[in-house]
Amino acid sequence: MKRARCVAxxxxxxxxxxxxxxxxxILIPMDLSQTDHxxxxxxxxxALSRGxxxxxxxxxxxxxxxxxxxxxxxxxCLVRGVAFIRESAAASxxxxxxxQREDNNMDVVRLEKAPRVAVYVPPGFxxxxxxxxxxxxxxxxxxxxxxxxxxxxxxxxxxxxxxxHHEDFxxxxxxxxxxxxxxxxxQAQVAQLEQEARKLGFKKVSELKKAVARTIARYIGAGGFxxxxxxxxxxxxxxxxxxxxxxxxxxxxxxxxDPDFQQKLDYSKTLAFTGFTVEKNPLRYEYSDIDEPPSDMxxxxxxxxxxxxxxxxxxxxxxxxxxxxxxxVNVIKGFMxxxxxxxxxxxxxxxxxxxxxxGTDGVKYLHGNYGRxxxxxxxxxxxxxxxxxxxxxxxxxxxxxNSPGYRLILNNILFPAARKKQQKT
Amino acid sequence: MMGKIHVARGDTAKxxxxxxxxxxxxxxxxxxxxxxxxxxxxxDYFAGRFDSALQKLGGIAVNLxxxxxxxxxxxxxxxxxxxxxxxxxLKQFGAAxxxxxxxxxxxxxxxxxxxxxxxxxxxxxxxxxxxVGTLQASAGLFREAAASYERLLAEFKESSIExxxxxxxxxxxxxxxxxxxxxxxxxYERLLAxxxxxILAGRARQRIRQLRGESL
Numbered sequence: 001m002k003r004a005r006c007v008a009x010x011x012x013x014x015x016x017x018x019x020x021x022x023x024x025x026i027l028i029p030m031d032l033s034q035t036d037h038x039x040x041x042x043x044x045x046x047a048l049s050r051g052x053x054x055x056x057x058x059x060x061x062x063x064x065x066x067x068x069x070x071x072x073x074x075x076x077c078l079v080r081g082v083a084f085i086r087e088s089a090a091a092s093x094x095x096x097x098x099x100q101r102e103d104n105n106m107d108v109v110r111l112e113k114a115p116r117v118a119v120y121v122p123p124g125f126x127x128x129x130x131x132x133x134x135x136x137x138x139x140x141x142x143x144x145x146x147x148x149x150x151x152x153x154x155x156x157x158x159x160x161x162x163x164x165h166h167e168d169f170x171x172x173x174x175x176x177x178x179x180x181x182x183x184x185x186x187q188a189q190v191a192q193l194e195q196e197a198r199k200l201g202f203k204k205v206s207e208l209k210k211a212v213a214r215t216i217a218r219y220i221g222a223g224g225f226x227x228x229x230x231x232x233x234x235x236x237x238x239x240x241x242x243x244x245x246x247x248x249x250x251x252x253x254x255x256x257x258d259p260d261f262q263q264k265l266d267y268s269k270t271l272a273f274t275g276f277t278v279e280k281n282p283l284r285y286e287y288s289d290i291d292e293p294p295s296d297m298x299x300x301x302x303x304x305x306x307x308x309x310x311x312x313x314x315x316x317x318x319x320x321x322x323x324x325x326x327x328x329v330n331v332i333k334g335f336m337x338x339x340x341x342x343x344x345x346x347x348x349x350x351x352x353x354x355x356x357x358x359g360t361d362g363v364k365y366l367h368g369n370y371g372r373x374x375x376x377x378x379x380x381x382x383x384x385x386x387x388x389x390x391x392x393x394x395x396x397x398x399x400x401x402n403s404p405g406y407r408l409i410l411n412n413i414l415f416p417a418a419r420k421k422q423q424k425t
Numbered sequence: 426m427m428g429k430i431h432v433a434r435g436d437t438a439k440x441x442x443x444x445x446x447x448x449x450x451x452x453x454x455x456x457x458x459x460x461x462x463x464x465x466x467x468x469d470y471f472a473g474r475f476d477s478a479l480q481k482l483g484g485i486a487v488n489l490x491x492x493x494x495x496x497x498x499x500x501x502x503x504x505x506x507x508x509x510x511x512x513x514x515l516k517q518f519g520a521a522x523x524x525x526x527x528x529x530x531x532x533x534x535x536x537x538x539x540x541x542x543x544x545x546x547x548x549x550x551x552x553x554x555x556x557v558g559t560l561q562a563s564a565g566l567f568r569e570a571a572a573s574y575e576r577l578l579a580e581f582k583e584s585s586i587e588x589x590x591x592x593x594x595x596x597x598x599x600x601x602x603x604x605x606x607x608x609x610x611x612x613y614e615r616l617l618a619x620x621x622x623x624i625l626a627g628r629a630r631q632r633i634r635q636l637r638g639e640s641l
Binding site: 074075078079080081083 | 614617618621626627630633634
């Protein structure tokens with residue numbers, strides 16, 4: 001009898017021990033103590049892929065992650081060089097209590113499943129031409145590449161998240177004509193795109209690109225998440241607005257543009273911008289007046305003073321913009337692109353501005369809803385290469401492990417993993 | 426260069442002659458002169474002339490920008506730590522290191538084991554175990570090398586500054602010597618857990634990736 005009681009007490013203690021262990025947590029801090037912010041997102045993605053749930057602690061130590069303590073997670077953090085802290089049940093409870101206090105601008109968002117990620121890139125693209133694929137590769141987040149035939153063939157439905165980077169949806173081949181018309185790479189690219197258009201039943205590349213843009217818009221409307229950078233932002237909206245207008249000059253599609261194309265633009269079709277004026281000069285390296293500052297004024301930008309500022313949102317009432325702006329700093333060094341930023345006066349009222357270049361009309365980062373889905377636009381080409389140019393070497397992200405600019409890209413990757421909760425406003 | 430060859434042949438007299446020539450040469454570069462002085466200090470150390478060695482090392486270490494400043498500081502600290510407390514053990518250790526410099530590893534190991542056995546409280550015991558492990562691994566005695574590193578890790582886990590290096594070397598023995606990839610990976614992981622800020626952490630991460638068959 002005595003022995004049986006001993007066994008029962010031992011079992012009870014063991015069970016209590018097991019319970020306590022189950023409550024132990026791993027905290028991945030995302031403040032300045034983090035050794036590799038970018039790979040920390042990869043750890044979160046890996047854990048989600050392995051079926052774990054993660055709590056994203058908005059505004060707590062730079063937007064930290066908390067998850068159940070599993071040895072494989074700790075090991076992976078060690079292997080990838082990501083700083084983490086094992087928190088006891090009591091310590092983690094204390095963190096949660098702090099985050100959920102009413103008088104703190106913090107909140108917990110539960111991440112539930114790893115988003116299926118697709119990147120819209122042409123065949124044979126160079127990874128260093130795209131900051132997002134650089135970030136995904138560095139963070140070790142898996143993604144698939146899609147191009148026009150897959151998009152038009154309905155493949156988007158297989159993905160939660162689509163990324164567009166510096167593509168030209170207007171069909172003007174990036175407006176590189178004035179500078180690179182004689183370059184072999186440009187001519188090869190034009191030939192490839194024309195062949196692709198013909199193969200898919202379009203007479204013009206511009207018509208193909210508009211169809212692709214409309215398909216992507218429908219994907220977003222049906223609940224997809226889209227993230228666009230650089231010229232994939234303004235050209236995407238221009239392509240949607242120009243559904244019934246030919247804006248391309250003869251060197252791009254073989255015939256002159258509609259003389260009144262500006263009047264034919266339908267801004268109700270666009271995601272983020274309205275009232276913009278499309279650039280009429282086919283030789284100017286600019287698509288419209290959305291880009292701020294315009295591409296031909298980039299030379300006067302001073303990298304030493306080029307910074308943009310993230311807005312702060314209410315974590316408890318506006319969790320989505322809060323997620324998208326999680327960072328360990330709120331002032332971030334600027335970077336150029338064919339589309340560097342967005343003119344504030346041309347942004348629709350329904351769109352949330354996430355970051356701007358203070359003292360100017362330039363918005364760097366914005367987010368909006370479209371149908372049942374959402375989109376985010378981020379101006380510029382490479383957050384760690386101020387003036388990326390054709391042929392430049394790739395950015396080595398192991399030298400920028402704590403890049404705040406790249407963090408914004410990766411916030412978007414995890415955002416679709418969040419459990420949807422009822423809006424308080 | 427010739428001086429180092431003479432050391433490797435065990436002829437310290439000829440080696441000293443070479444190094445002194447460099448020190449006296451008016452056109453010798455500062456780094457060349459520093460290296461020659463350092464090698465002369467090493468010869469003093471091998472011969473048990475610790476005061477003379479320390480004097481030479483001090484001359485190099487005053488210029489922290491010198492290429493040999495770190496080596497001089499490290500050897501100087503080692504001599505200072507042991508010369509006052511266990512000079513005989515240090516003398517034997519120096520003799521073993523001289524043997525090792527001549528590639529006489531199988532002769533050096535028993536000397537070091539003797540030091541470890543005779544002076545178990547000496548500050549240099551962890552260094553001796555480290556050197557034993559390294560020499561055993563060089564001689565292809567991987568089981569023995571692993572045992573030496575394990576012993577170092579077990580007996581000096583609170584005191585030695587060689588622990589990260591010992592863990593890394595142990596993992597290498599498992600990876601390349603005994604061909605036990607699982608143990609190697611576990612040991613690299615232990616290094617990362619125990620010494621996340623070690624200078625060897627980056628290499629340990631690469632090795633783990635390699636063992637997992639990843640291409641990163």
